[in-house]
Amino acid sequence: MKALLLGLAGLIATAPAVAETIAITGGTVAIGDGSAPIPDGIVLVRDGRILAAGAGVAIPPEARRIDARGKWVSPGLVAGLTNIGLSDAEGIEESNDVSARGAPFHAAIDIAPAVNPDAAILGNERLGGITRAVLTPDAAGSIFAGQGAVIGLGAGAPPVLKARAFQYVEFGEEGAQLAGGSRPAAFAVLHDALAEAEEYRRNPTAFGGRERDSLVKRGDAEALLPVLDGRQPLLVHVERASDIRAVLALTTRYPRLRLVLVGATEGWRVAPEIAAAHVPVIAAALADLPERFERLSATESNVGRLRQAGVTVALSSVDASAPAPMQRNLKQFAGNLVAIGKLPGATGLSWGEALATITARPAEILGLGGEIGSLRPGRRADIVLWDGDPLELASAPVALFIDGRPQPMRSRQTELRDRYLTPQEGALPKAYQW
């Protein structure tokens, strides 16, 4: 254990400051964009950005070298829709900013100011290779949940990479309940809110939306304008094949909507239509049970079949029953999608595609593919050195960089682990061991 820690400390000591050139050499390099891993590759970083990555990259003489032989090098994982950092734990109501059932506002809600970069869970998950996360509020009291953000998990860095990155809406069974009891009611709420937004645009001064009984508050109407204009993606949680069709049809009336489907467990049954509409999907990898009537045809082949039809797919822990903090397990989900490729009748993903579902694809879907999610030139230097194949269960990061900055390899969980590796108390209580 001690030797291991010393080894890691050595790695960090040789890690770059931001304003310099470094070359990570000798590792198996996974770009994250869907391509196959490259043995004995090089990743070149300058001033916190990727300069080049791949085989045969020329190393400038001034570059500081990090030896990654025997290791894998990948972009940091981009955790799909989650709420880590919005609470200290989901069940600790006092700390939970994920949803606001009693609030008068819905679409106007902007979760960015709530993100706490010091939340212990962010530090824990970072050690699982998560460098960025797509945070969403949960809907409560309306089909509109509000505006999510993309954050970085860098220690000591401002967390929000992009605020108001999208608007989130519930349709299907949950949306029906939030709208008063039916799917048609949910659509009526959406149409009415968008109409009110147009009204607000035409004449903001005449727009009410401050009355106690107004259906759409002023702030909500204002928040929906970028959705109407396609400047802000509209993430729609929807599961059933027929519901997916109904949501895709929204673009005939609102042609500029930038739809993203979330969930889409029955997406495989309408995959060609989703592909033709150029609508990306953020899906659960392994939802394979008819846990709701709207998910009767659930199968682990969903993502593979969507991909085969040409749909851009990212993974998320949406619809997975593991607790919200477990974003580090996205790599396990991705690995399973490789595994099912071996099963007769099942449709999986190639290794490169599987990694992309938790790196480049979520970034691309949120319009941030030029910034994060891969080791392509120009991207932020969010890099993980792994002790093995990053999708394998036994693999873990041995070093992490976010924006080129080396990250601590300790977390609250490692502190607890080290305190209790020997559970017995010593000469002093455990409280003195830190």
Add this chain to the structure above:
Amino acid sequence: MRATHLFACAGALALAACATGPSGAGPAKSAAAAPAKGPGPGKGYAHDPYPSTYRPYPGVPTLVTNVTIFDGEGGRIDSGEALFADGKIVAVGPHVEAPAGVTRIDGTGKYLTPGIVDIHSHLGDYPSPGIAALSDGNEATAPTTPDVWAEHSVWPQDPGFGRALMNGGVTTLQILPGSANLMGGRSVVVKNVYARTAQAMKFPGAPYGLKMACGENPKRVYGSKGREPSTRMGNIAVDRQTWAKAVEYKRKWDKYERDGGEPPARDIGMDTLAGVLAGEILVQNHCYRADEMANVLDMAHEFGYHVSAFHHAVEAYKIADYLKRENVCAAVWADWYGFKMESYDGIPENLAILQQAGACAMIHSDDQNGIQRLNQEVAKALAAGRRAGIAIPDAVAWEWLSYNPARALGIADRTGSLKPGKMADLVLWNGHPFSVYTRPDKVWVDGALLYDSADPKRRPVSDFELGQPGAGDVK
């Protein structure tokens, strides 16, 4: 949008449905079901009024060759052979004498293990679809309900059973009532084989369990109703009150069985608690925090019962030595943590630290998805332990998946490892079962081939799924 785990699987919906259950197959009652007349020990009342009618399905004598074997009790054989016939393991070793005519399966590149035993499931009681009409896992109407039996909620058509078999290699599972109550009721252990009735899934002769719960769930559920318990001290107080009554109840029945006379009045809940005090029913105790486990163990000593296993024991690693000394098992997740205060201190090294301390440790799912990947959960826990410097061989880690849960269920003499004479519950994996890239290739229960990845017809489709979108898909 996503499931919460404030208490696992607990949509504690109490809809007044008029359940008109199926009449069942009308199985013959076993002799044990008929109330025997007292006096006489154990003769006071029927102890098994809903007996197992499970019957093993037919199999063929089978020899798996050239396969890596984890025997479930820490043993590993490379390029070994395993023979099973008539539902039982016959022999396992580097080379096994097999009679002519056995079905031979080449296991080159594959791994053979005991079927996985999940000690904590709510399949059937919180089945898919998770709708109010099928939410039958928490009798959340009183803090103690030792009178309810999980088997009377089990919906044998839950699609989750099939997924646990096909994707998870799970051959035996314990179905528990939920954790809303301090004493949630009796559990049932089932073979993972679809049947028309719950009785026909019951593991023959498996002891019953009593589900108990510590901590935040009972105090929240009843505190929000403005009644005791609303605190952790209230939890223990209500438990103690109830155990005190149980001791008295048992004393009356013992006296009757010893001396005869007028039988005491039956109390269905007290029957269960008396069964625990007599050692015939095993306590399965949901409890996250180390300090609470210690409180429970003091209570167990006070009233003279034994805790078979703490479930969801997120902080077990803090008291691994104590659990070993008390001979109490810990059933844990690999890495679930941080979803509520009592799970805030979860660490992925929990299993490894327990193992290092010599405590009885095991994985469990408490989840219809997690039960499909328990081998992967163990792989993560094992790797975390190794990174922390705790060297545990793969074959020993398999004890967390089959033998230790079987021990904590009181059925380790019949399943959980590949020893001659035990049930032929086996999984053939298409690669190393601790790799993410591996899946079950074949699964046998009592020697019957019930899943074969290459045969679409060896893939169960529950009644509920039949004729629905996606029926018979690979899932």
